Amino acid sequence: MPSARTFNVMDATARALNPPPSSDTRPAKAPIPRDAPRSGPQRGHGLDRLEILKRRAADTPGLISFAGGLPAPGEFPRSKLAASFVRALQNPSCPALQYGWPEGHEDLRAWIAGQLRRRGAQVARDDVIVTSGAQQAVSLAAQMIRGSGARIGVDPESYPGAIELFQALGATIIDDHSHVDAHYLMPAISNPRGRKLSRGDRAKVLSSLRPIIEDDAYADLSFDGPAPRPLLADAPDRVFHVGTFSKTLCPGLRIGWLVPPRALRADVLQLKQSDDLQAASLPQAILEDYLRTEDFDHRLVRLREFYGRRATRMERALRRYLPGWRFDLPAGGFAIWVEPDAEPNEAFFLAAAIEHGVAFDPGSMFRAGGAVSPFALRLCFSSVWRDDDLDEGVRRLARCWAEIT
Numbered sequence: 278m279p280s281a282r283t284f285n286v287m288d289a290t291a292r293a294l295n296p297p298p299s300s301d302t303r304p305a306k307a308p309i310p311r312d313a314p315r316s317g318p319q320r321g322h323g324l325d326r327l328e329i330l331k332r333r334a335a336d337t338p339g340l341i342s343f344a345g346g347l348p349a350p351g352e353f354p355r356s357k358l359a360a361s362f363v364r365a366l367q368n369p370s371c372p373a374l375q376y377g378w379p380e381g382h383e384d385l386r387a388w389i390a391g392q393l394r395r396r397g398a399q400v401a402r403d404d405v406i407v408t409s410g411a412q413q414a415v416s417l418a419a420q421m422i423r424g425s426g427a428r429i430g431v432d433p434e435s436y437p438g439a440i441e442l443f444q445a446l447g448a449t450i451i452d453d454h455s456h457v458d459a460h461y462l463m464p465a466i467s468n469p470r471g472r473k474l475s476r477g478d479r480a481k482v483l484s485s486l487r488p489i490i491e492d493d494a495y496a497d498l499s500f501d502g503p504a505p506r507p508l509l510a511d512a513p514d515r516v517f518h519v520g521t522f523s524k525t526l527c528p529g530l531r532i533g534w535l536v537p538p539r540a541l542r543a544d545v546l547q548l549k550q551s552d553d554l555q556a557a558s559l560p561q562a563i564l565e566d567y568l569r570t571e572d573f574d575h576r577l578v579r580l581r582e583f584y585g586r587r588a589t590r591m592e593r594a595l596r597r598y599l600p601g602w603r604f605d606l607p608a609g610g611f612a613i614w615v616e617p618d619a620e621p622n623e624a625f626f627l628a629a630a631i632e633h634g635v636a637f638d639p640g641s642m643f644r645a646g647g648a649v650s651p652f653a654l655r656l657c658f659s660s661v662w663r664d665d666d667l668d669e670g671v672r673r674l675a676r677c678w679a680e681i682t
Contacts, residue, residue, distance in 0.1 A: 327639060330627050334636035341670035344636045346611050347660035352580060353527045357571060358563060365562035373562035379550040381407025382561045388568050389534050398510040406535045406545060407556045411494050411521035414535035415439050417545055418517035419446055422459045422488040430457035434643040436468045450645035459488040465496035465505055469643050469655040470614045471607020489516045497525050497577050499609035500585035514538050525580060530560040587658040587667065594671035599678065611659035619682045620652045629681055635673040
């Protein structure tokens with residue numbers, strides 16, 4: 278566990294410095310009940326039902342899923358990863374199958390540090406800690422800045438995994454960034470809205486002199502070019518920088534990273550070692566070989582074009598079939614956040630949509646208090662099998678919307 282001084286050290290240091298299945302077939306459309314309520318419960322009472330509905334959607338043949346925030350399976354470099362797997366196992370000393378150090382493999386940490394230096398952050402190999410996905414990195418950071426009744430500021434809509442983690446740690450979640458003890462942000466590309474942090478908001482957060490968890494999960498998937506300068510570059514003394522290969526390569530490897538403030542690295546490493554000893558050696562070895570043999574920058578260019586094209590196609594479908602729905606075209610990432618022109622019961626609409634052969638992520642998932650109003654949903658364009666499914670999925674949503682409103 279982190280030492281008792283960690284939260285106070287962070288605050289004092291900052292102040293001292295003061296600078297899916299196939300969609301080729303459609304399921305039969307079941308009758309939609311007409312007596313469902315039109316306003317829904319808050320998070321807690323209705324959460325189980327949403328979970329049941331999400332699982333039902335995953336098991337529905339022919340359903341087009343706009344849920345989950347998954348990368349496109351067709352973009353996984355399967356044959357190249359398979360070749361890297363074989364080469365990793367051919368190493369005579371076979372480190373891929375052996376225990377490793379809690380901070381992760383040296384070559385992988387050096388590669389990550391190099392990428393961050395290109396973005397303007399002064400990061401060395403030994404500043405990087407390899408984690409079991411970004412979720413573990415967020416967890417380690419949250420535990421280091423946690424104080425008694427700590428108030429963590431998040432955006433009005435934010436990543437559900439972080440919200441639930443902070444709540445499990447006993448933190449108070451504030452859905453703005455005023456009067457907080459720490460910030461959680463996705464400044465490059467936010468989830469679920471796909472926005473970039475404005476220059477003014479960036480300056481405001483940095484000037485607060487509070488610890489910052491910078492979640493950079495979608496930074497490399499900005500449609501207009503390479504990842505921007507991270508907050509880490511401007512406040513390395515109090516930024517916990519989180520990154521991952523889950524969105525740009527594949528989530529199955531479970532490889533992420535954390536760059537904590539140098540003054541707290543030893544405490545973070547101790548916490549990680551007590552948690553899992555180390556991130557798995559085999560995925561790290563596979564990834565190291567892949568990065569040595571492939572042009573990852575070229576891959577990122579192609580992914581930005583691919584997801585940008587899909588975002589535009591979904592935008593056009595929404596404007597054609599659901600013209601009353603409000604949304605902004607995202608700057609990057611996997612999804613479009615939409616706010617329809619009515620307020621139906623959230624779980625009722627999701628159940629009805631599943632019967633029409635389409636699924637989405639309910640807006641309440643992304644709000645710290647689980648509020649169902651204003652009614653909203655996240656539509657992921659990333660993982661449908663074909664571009665045509667974007668049009669068909671939106672048509673199904675439109676038919677369902679017309680029936681219930």
